[in-house]
Amino acid sequence: MSSYSQIISDISHVSYLLQKxxxxxDLSPINTAIGRMTKFCGKDGLIGYSVDKLKxxxxxxxxxxxxxxxxxxxxxxxxxxxxxxxxxxxxxYPIKVDENLSYNFSLELDGWDKFAVCHYASWHLDFDKKDxxxxxxxxxxxxxxxxxxxxxxxxxxxxxxxxxxLLLSPRIPYPPMDLILGIDFVLRNFFxxxxxxxxxxxxxxxxxxxxxxxxxxxxxxxxxxxxxxGMKNCLGFCIDDGLEYEIMPYLMK
Numbered sequence: 637m638s639s640y641s642q643i644i645s646d647i648s649h650v651s652y653l654l655q656k657x658x659x660x661x662d663l664s665p666i667n668t669a670i671g672r673m674t675k676f677c678g679k680d681g682l683i684g685y686s687v688d689k690l691k692x693x694x695x696x697x698x699x700x701x702x703x704x705x706x707x708x709x710x711x712x713x714x715x716x717x718x719x720x721x722x723x724x725x726x727x728x729y730p731i732k733v734d735e736n737l738s739y740n741f742s743l744e745l746d747g748w749d750k751f752a753v754c755h756y757a758s759w760h761l762d763f764d765k766k767d768x769x770x771x772x773x774x775x776x777x778x779x780x781x782x783x784x785x786x787x788x789x790x791x792x793x794x795x796x797x798x799x800x801x802l803l804l805s806p807r808i809p810y811p812p813m814d815l816i817l818g819i820d821f822v823l824r825n826f827f828x829x830x831x832x833x834x835x836x837x838x839x840x841x842x843x844x845x846x847x848x849x850x851x852x853x854x855x856x857x858x859x860x861x862x863x864x865x866g867m868k869n870c871l872g873f874c875i876d877d878g879l880e881y882e883i884m885p886y887l888m889k
Contacts, residue, residue: 649840649841650816692822731852744786816848
């Protein structure tokens with residue numbers, strides 16, 4: 637598990653690279669988060685932060701975008717996360733959620749066409765632990781879904797979404813993301829390789845992403861591996877019973 641100072645250092649390096657590549661409008665949401673982390677991190681064994689409206693300017697509209705006359709695309713990344721410091725052999729949820737702590741991850745997209753009409757889209761990644769008996773539809777504890785509060789708000793404000801159909805399903809299983817993994821997700825999915833190659837090839841950026849993947853994705857992947865191998869060669873691991881079914885409820889018991 638990376639130290640709290642290492643997490644802050646990783647975020648700072650990634651922020652600097654975003655500024656250098658000029659892919660963000662304003663990095664103050666990250667700077668604010670770093671300031672609060674420096675002051676409060678480590679309390680109760682947690683490191684937590686929130687980043688609101690980290691805006692990316694997407695200059696090359698992704699091919700296949702509908703409507704096909706979008707000329708300006710802006711993406712906002714929002715995240716609230718509280719991480720637990722796990723021991724090396726612990727395979728548990730690395731994210732803490734209770735009545736006072738939340739996990740939120742969302743992408744909000746605004747696209748303006750040549751007539752200056754704005755079109756909207758959003759995705760969100762939920763951590764939503766529910767008893768299997770309480771839900772009518774399959775419900776991975778971590779899941780990515782199209783839509784969410786951003787689109788609901790736009791509809792309530794009277795925006796016309798035409799014949800678009802919004803559903804809570806499917807809830808697509810996806811490993812948890814922090815700020816660094818969220819930034820990496822945005823860069824790799826919405827920017828051409830030629831524009832972000834300098835970031836992706838930077839050794840400090842690669843180390844930051846690997847550190848976040850180790851903290852957040854390793855427990856996720858090990859819990860799934862447990863379904864098939866039972867961790868027979870990893871007897872020292874402490875795995876929460878049934879974790880694999882909560883993460884991937886499609887697995888047959």
